[in-house]
Amino acid sequence: MGMMSWMKGITFKLFVICLVFAGSTVLIISVLFYNYIKEDTIHSRVEQNRQILQKVKQYLDMYFLMIENTHYTVLSTIKLSMDNPDILQNQLDQLYLANGGNLKNIYIINEDLSIIGGNVISKAYDEPLPERQRLYEQALANPLSIKATEPYMSTYSGRTITVTRLLSYNNENAVLAFDLDLEALEDHLLRIGDYNDYKIGILHQSGVPVAQSLSLNAMTVSADGKYKLGTLDFMSIYNAGKDVFTTQINGAPATITKLLMPRQNWIVYSVLDETPLRKSLERLRAYSAGLGFVGFFLSLVTAFLVSRFIRKPVYYLKRKMREVRNGNLDIVISNHRQDEFGELADTFDDMIGRIRHLINHLNVSEQMKRDMEIQVLQSQINPHFLYNALGSISNVVALGRTGEVDRLVRSLISILEYGIADASDRVTLREELRNVKDYLYIQNIRYDQMFALEEQMDAELLDAPVLRMILQPIVENGIFHGYQGGTLEGTITVSACRDGGRMIIAVSDKGVGMEEELAGRILQRSYGAERPKRRQRIGLYNIHKRIQLYYGEDYGVEVSSKPGEGTVVRLAFPL
The missing domain is CATH 3.30.450.20 (PAS domain)
Incomplete structure (x- = not known):
């Protein structure tokens, strides 16, 4: 009975928690340390190996370039001496001596497979030999290039690789051959x-x-x-x-x-x-195991010492009660205990829970009202865009311009993926502009017009946060109302600038514009209700309210316009 009570007490529970946490942490650190050192060492050795091989490859490329250059030099030197064997033999002797550090022999293979060579041993084997047949045929098969054989054992050069090139003179063929010195x-x-x-x-x-x-x-x-x-x-x-x-x-x-x-x-x-x-990794594994054992022992000692402070939770609870007395009602202590601290925590949570429930009830009601209004406003904007986008695709298909359907569908998919995300998500001005470009592409196809987008802003403002789907409805209004439903071409200008602690984004067109009195009433909800078919009023009102609901009454939309000069819609966001 005494053992069971002790195991339910704070001392034992705190001891087990500390031991498990500290021991697990040490074990994880030891394993991660070993694996990191192992992978990093192997990776470093492989990379060092690759670097050495790259240097060897560079050396061999230079080596073969030197052989090719020597080949061309010899060709130009001996070509004029082919009709005089004595002069030719003397030139081959000199060329062999000059390149003896890399070549075992320089010689010419005649059509009868006899040779004229610069190596002393090759002069003793200048009569026709069958092994030269494949060298001669290799050069004939590649008359315009230099070719190398696979390694083989030569009678007079030992183990070598022979590099050949066809040599033509007086309607006769011969082969210039180099035997590489592999040793x-x-x-x-x-x-x-x-x-x-x-x-x-x-x-x-x-x-x-x-x-x-x-x-x-x-x-x-x-x-x-x-x-x-x-x-x-x-x-x-x-x-x-x-x-x-x-x-x-x-x-x-x-x-x-x-x-x-x-x-x-x-x-x-x-x-x-x-x-x-592997021997080093075995030693590292032993060190890691030793580190884990020492860490576990220290965890055991630490858990024992921490468990002695059983009064700490009580003092913690008292401090929390003091905070409640000072007006902080967000204090919560999750309790699954069956000891003295659990009983105190239950009493504490029950006491502040009732108070918090009464206060939060009012806050939740206001938040729900705010969220519902945002959702209604957003739902008014998205169908407006989707209707026009589907109309663009319909017109392209009807006109038989099937070559543009693929890009048009990709643009629509990109806009839909962008638009169906959570409207409360913040995005950057850069992302909003990308969405506008996709939208204008669809409208250009639909109306067979050119609505160009002009951007005027500092690069640093492109990463400023704005609300999702805030610019596209304004651009849409500029096309439908400013440019009379797509019958006129024109430019949509989007600019952004700093204004104290605010960012002002202006979307302007050079369309037909409107009377100043109408521009002043366009953000009034009652005016939009009187003319439900003018979706521009509803769209701008929704945008205005969304900004104010998210950022406060100091921010929102402002509209200015003059007949025949166009319309400017300004949006204010905090920075």
Whole structure:
């Protein structure tokens, strides 16, 4: 019995609440901290990897541009010496020596597949060889461009890629060929990855590796002749739509990132060993768990200390009673307790609830009256617009101008979506102007006239708040009454300016205008009731009342007009 009473008391309940809240907070923070650090670390490594690959790609693009420039230089140099083998051989020797850092050989393939070469070894193999057939055919198939082979093993250049270009002279064909020095490429380029824990490689579209870091020794060849990197074959890596892969290399997790080089039909890829990262994340997970345990222990101690202050709720209730005595009747204490504090809270809520009910009853009645009047006013405006918009669509279809129906319907949908929202919502002047532009587009189509919109306002006022659907009915009145129902063309001008703490929006037309006496009576409800067919009076009266209901009697609508000069409708809003 004593235990049950204690569990219903304030001390135990406060202890449990504090413990659960503090413990949950520490646990959530620990989990979020771990996940954030993990995701941020992985993202940073991937981005760094991409940046390195981008630099490698830039280097290779410059490398191939240099090869192409050398190709064109050699063509222009040797073309005049094709009829003199000795001079040609001497020129090839000099060109080879000048470009030996990037090329293993420079030579010319004759039609009989014999060569004239600059490499010492190639001179020993200058007789026709079958392996040159595909090089010769490659150049013949692409007579106007430079083409590169896939990596292969050459008799006199070793492992290389050959770049060819057709050379025509005296109605005969020959092929200028460069054998690239892939070992030099690896030595000058791919070692960059070894200084950043990245192993970099280059892969041909055929799935054959072009070059790779000297430390990247995880490549294997399957029984069907496919090159593989861990559990992935190179063809799958090249053809895959994604650019980041995960695999196992020698039993260790690794991430492969690739970057396409479409000009050469290569990809440059990097292999990053994830073992150090996973070890770091394991340590981070242990630290997060330790942080969570320490936080839970501190939560336990904090909850115990807080629960000792059982008198705090009583003093809190006394302060609230003091506020009620000073006139604040909005005090509410939600109570689901079965202890002493619950009994006091029930008495307190019951006492102020009855008083608040009597006062709120009058406030609710006034608010309901205000809301109902706003809804009635808004409902008077929306059917007015919808009737005219549907009439515009009907006229377009009737005239057979089907090419304009799609945009017209989109404009109507945009206006309807804008108009059916809660009328009490505030919008910006910019949004109201966009709605007016859609409306004018519909009216221009309907009447086959041009009603242009002119805007005159500071850019900062475009974001000022106004009531929804406040400008479109005024623009509509300008067309129907100022421009005589669309029979006249004209400009609708919308301007906005500051006036002390107010913003004045003016909507003007250059239409037929009206007498000053009529303009003065146009906002009177009784005048609109006498002439129900003149929807302009009802619309402007509704707009005037909406502004005053929302912002007070100091704001609203003002109308000025002169016969033959047009009408100006000014709206005042607070800033």
